[in-house]
Amino acid sequence: MSNYTFEEIRNIIISFIEPKLIKSDFDKNKLTDETDLLKDGILDSFDFIDLVVYIEDQTNISVDLSQLNFDIFTTLGGFINEVLLQQK
């Protein structure tokens, strides 16, 4: 399994959420690592589970939701960091 960088995981997530940004009327230029994908209405809970499966599919990293810090993992940057932690 290759080791993914922060930017690579970010790009994978962006490719997943891009169509949803349009649907939720969220300006892509305003997307930062602090953006809360759930609270800002970009993803709902089902989308988030889909995102986890999508990341697993794209990277072969098995994301264990019981290991995630649920206070931060719905932000873009927080989620990327949690995925990076689990690839080790």
Add this chain to the structure above:
Amino acid sequence: MIKRFVLTGEGYSALKVARIITDNPNSELVSIFTSLDKKGPLVEFARENDIKLQHSTKLRSPDIIQWLHNLEGDWFINILSPVIVPIQVLDLFPGRALNLHTGPLPRYAGMHVHQWGIRNGETSFSATIHQMNAGIDTGDIVVESYFKISPIDTGLSLFNKVVRSGVELFEQIIVDIIQEKKISGRSQNISNRHYYHHSDALDGRINWEWSSSTIVNFIRAGNYKPFISPTYTATLDGDIMIFSAEIDKPSSKKVGELIELTDLGPRISCGNNESVKITSAERSAQNMDINTWNQYFKNIVNHD
């Protein structure tokens, strides 16, 4: 000979199975039934790949059943669709309709069974693929895959594990179907069947007469944080949502009584002369800390 599949399902897990089918030159996905309200990933996939798309609730319509008959599909696959597939549809696919169930059968039939696995103190669980028949989760078991439930698994994390495991099973089954291998099932021992209804899992109140392990398991099974549980979240007096707790020292105090307030949260006595410590809770979407807990218990004393 090319195998023709009809898929009903939701979400990216169903999309993964759809891709397995369409990526193989010896199989064809002839129709997808999914929720058109939500416009999930299957909707876009069907449109991009020119696959006939139907709203999953239309599976009950006589016109659609006739349409399916004319479609001459070979296999029917269900991945997490909430719609109960009518027998008239299953009759079109005798022995060739498969469902992903999120728990071991026959002991965990019905709804939200992964939560019940945690609540019942199971240490392992399974995804099961079974043939569909007129009953709910009663068809012959084709294959199952067991894995461990970790002591920190929640309702959310276990659901994700079960679905991941189930999709992996389907990857192999679809290859077997395409290679014309016999897909047979073993019948379920119905005397071991337990059916869990949605309504069985809606009450989030903690019964302090329960043992400490039962309470801790009840709390984590209802924990879907940061998402909303499809059933219950454990509560204290209805307005404090409890997300995690741990087994603590024995206690001789009356059940439900506060033993002490720690930095993590309150330690409360429970059945079997045991106690639990609540380690994560919220009130009005705000984390409970030692001050807010202190205030809460003061109010109880004043109220009494």
